Amino acid sequence: MNVLIVEDEKGLALEIDEFLSHEGFTIEHARSKGIAGEKIFVNNYDFILLDLNLPDGDGFDLLQMLKGLKDRDDAVIILTARGAVDDRVLGLEQGADDYLAKPFSLNELLARMHAITRRKHKLESNDIAVREFRINIQNRTVHYNAERINLTKKEYEIFNYLVLNKNRVISRTNLTEHVWGDVLEINSDSNFVDVHVKNLRKKLSQFEAIDWFETVRSIGYRVNI
Amino acid sequence: MKLQIKLALYNTLTKLAIIVFTGLLILFSLEKITYAHISLRLKNKKDLFIKNLSSKEINQILNQQQSFTNYNILKEEYIFLKPIPYQAGRTSKESFSTQPRTIEKNTDNYLILTYKFNFDAHSYLLEIGDTMDAVIQLKQTIREFTLLMLVVALLLTLVIDLIFTKYLLAPFYRIIDRKLIKVNDPMNFDYAKIETSTQDFKLLDDSISTLMKKITDLFILEKQFIANVSHELLTPISIISSRLENVLLNEELQEDSENKIFASLKTLNRLKSIINSLLLISKVENNQFNKNDDIQIANIINEVYLELEDRLEDRKVTFENNIKYARSIKGNHSLMHTVLFNIINNSIKYNKEQGRITVTDYLTPDEYILEIADTGTGMSEQQIEKAFNRFEKLDTDEKESYGLGLAIVKSITTFHDIKIEVSSASDKGTAIKLIFNQQLH
Numbered sequence: 001m002n003v004l005i006v007e008d009e010k011g012l013a014l015e016i017d018e019f020l021s022h023e024g025f026t027i028e029h030a031r032s033k034g035i036a037g038e039k040i041f042v043n044n045y046d047f048i049l050l051d052l053n054l055p056d057g058d059g060f061d062l063l064q065m066l067k068g069l070k071d072r073d074d075a076v077i078i079l080t081a082r083g084a085v086d087d088r089v090l091g092l093e094q095g096a097d098d099y100l101a102k103p104f105s106l107n108e109l110l111a112r113m114h115a116i117t118r119r120k121h122k123l124e125s126n127d128i129a130v131r132e133f134r135i136n137i138q139n140r141t142v143h144y145n146a147e148r149i150n151l152t153k154k155e156y157e158i159f160n161y162l163v164l165n166k167n168r169v170i171s172r173t174n175l176t177e178h179v180w181g182d183v184l185e186i187n188s189d190s191n192f193v194d195v196h197v198k199n200l201r202k203k204l205s206q207f208e209a210i211d212w213f214e215t216v217r218s219i220g221y222r223v224n225i
Numbered sequence: 226m227k228l229q230i231k232l233a234l235y236n237t238l239t240k241l242a243i244i245v246f247t248g249l250l251i252l253f254s255l256e257k258i259t260y261a262h263i264s265l266r267l268k269n270k271k272d273l274f275i276k277n278l279s280s281k282e283i284n285q286i287l288n289q290q291q292s293f294t295n296y297n298i299l300k301e302e303y304i305f306l307k308p309i310p311y312q313a314g315r316t317s318k319e320s321f322s323t324q325p326r327t328i329e330k331n332t333d334n335y336l337i338l339t340y341k342f343n344f345d346a347h348s349y350l351l352e353i354g355d356t357m358d359a360v361i362q363l364k365q366t367i368r369e370f371t372l373l374m375l376v377v378a379l380l381l382t383l384v385i386d387l388i389f390t391k392y393l394l395a396p397f398y399r400i401i402d403r404k405l406i407k408v409n410d411p412m413n414f415d416y417a418k419i420e421t422s423t424q425d426f427k428l429l430d431d432s433i434s435t436l437m438k439k440i441t442d443l444f445i446l447e448k449q450f451i452a453n454v455s456h457e458l459l460t461p462i463s464i465i466s467s468r469l470e471n472v473l474l475n476e477e478l479q480e481d482s483e484n485k486i487f488a489s490l491k492t493l494n495r496l497k498s499i500i501n502s503l504l505l506i507s508k509v510e511n512n513q514f515n516k517n518d519d520i521q522i523a524n525i526i527n528e529v530y531l532e533l534e535d536r537l538e539d540r541k542v543t544f545e546n547n548i549k550y551a552r553s554i555k556g557n558h559s560l561m562h563t564v565l566f567n568i569i570n571n572s573i574k575y576n577k578e579q580g581r582i583t584v585t586d587y588l589t590p591d592e593y594i595l596e597i598a599d600t601g602t603g604m605s606e607q608q609i610e611k612a613f614n615r616f617e618k619l620d621t622d623e624k625e626s627y628g629l630g631l632a633i634v635k636s637i638t639t640f641h642d643i644k645i646e647v648s649s650a651s652d653k654g655t656a657i658k659l660i661f662n663q664q665l666h
Contacts, residue, residue, distance in 0.1 A: 015467035081459040103463035
């Protein structure tokens, strides 16, 4: 899948590039509105990661231009430091698929991209398999073989996020932010994520040993598949 | 006191003073003038009398009597002659005095010319009197007239002054109302001039407009500053955090390095939270949010409860929702959510294990009151006073408190015109009241 990163901040663009390349995406860069406009006009992209503050204009203009083109299905994720509620609403109204306020976690970005892919391409199977467990993204359920496991909304979110970011340590901070959102003043160091993880593990381990669900000491969790 | 009334009173008082002064002056000079006139007349009469005097005449006058008195029918004037013991070498002397005299049972005040003289080796006392009644009556009339004038003039000027100053000051109040009171947001300031022919008010109007222009410029500058700071600070944080995440992808990373990188990410996250909190406060204080949502208070309490359910469970705190009224207010939904989230989150944070949080609401004729009470450690008077300041932290077991939660609450409640009251007893708990004015909300 090819991704266009429209970002004038070179350092950030390169880090996103490195992370997504590692995940198997093909990356192109545009450092200004002008260059991005030309690229978008010529090529189809699976994802356009769009910064709003560009040296030669507002990223919203690119969004409008894209929506004016025919037969295009590029998914747009707005990445911005503006963070105003109005911008978020405006962005989504104008057809952006998602909106991430800087600074964001690359894991979170990846999870959002996965979610968009599933939604857009209506994958034949909405299921992700983890050993004998199956996560159904659409119905937000988890099954073990045929049996449905009763998870709370938050337990599901945690499990889903860890699986999407499989084989990577996910810190509590990251997990908290994903599950509870960007809540100001919430204490990311508190152990209440742990309570949910503990319950989640209890429920999963009733079916089989889950040594692939690893606790990384003092940091967070990792799902090894 | 209003300027209008002050001006009217000032005018009335000056007029009062002028009229009283003129009245007194007229009365005084009138008395002097009439006195002088009567005296002159009395003197002329005396001279006439003396000139025509002969011993025969005196004898004739005093014929049968010890003294002689004569007066006209209306008793306005009289003349009186009386011999007195002889004193040789007496110089003729006249003097004036005002005295009551009784003539045929009528007592009146008379201006009297008294003249003692020698004639034919006899001494005589001559008195010629003229009644003062006319003068007193005139004085009385003038006094009454002056008083009447005074009252009428006062009332008339007072009314006219009030009406005139009201008309005169109307542009002033229009300026105050339109340019100062009704201005909530310098961005929407009405620069249209208020119509007035008074130069001073024009100056006031222009000065306010100039001032407002300056404030608006500063306001725009601050908004730009906030936008810039947010961009300029958050972008580098974003770069560092992405870079650290990429370093973590390296499989050969040592465990202790990995730990340090995670710790750094956590610190970065904290920095981000602080910047975002400060930005939120600045944006709220700069009125950059709309407040047109219809918000059901009870709904927000439920949303917050669901979000914090696990924290409540974790600390075994009971949450008691006693909301009775389906009260809806105009405001910003996400900001009000933040307010209640922060307050209830604090109630959990500073509660004791197995404590309780009670949410109650009351309705009074003027106010709707929402109270959130906990059974926590409570705060002292000084702590309450400082609780809403930025970066004010209470002693807490929690390691990561930024001390911005209540500062955010304060800025948002101020933005919504909600009054906030805190009452607390040590070791018994804290109650926070949000007071919504019925007229405003």
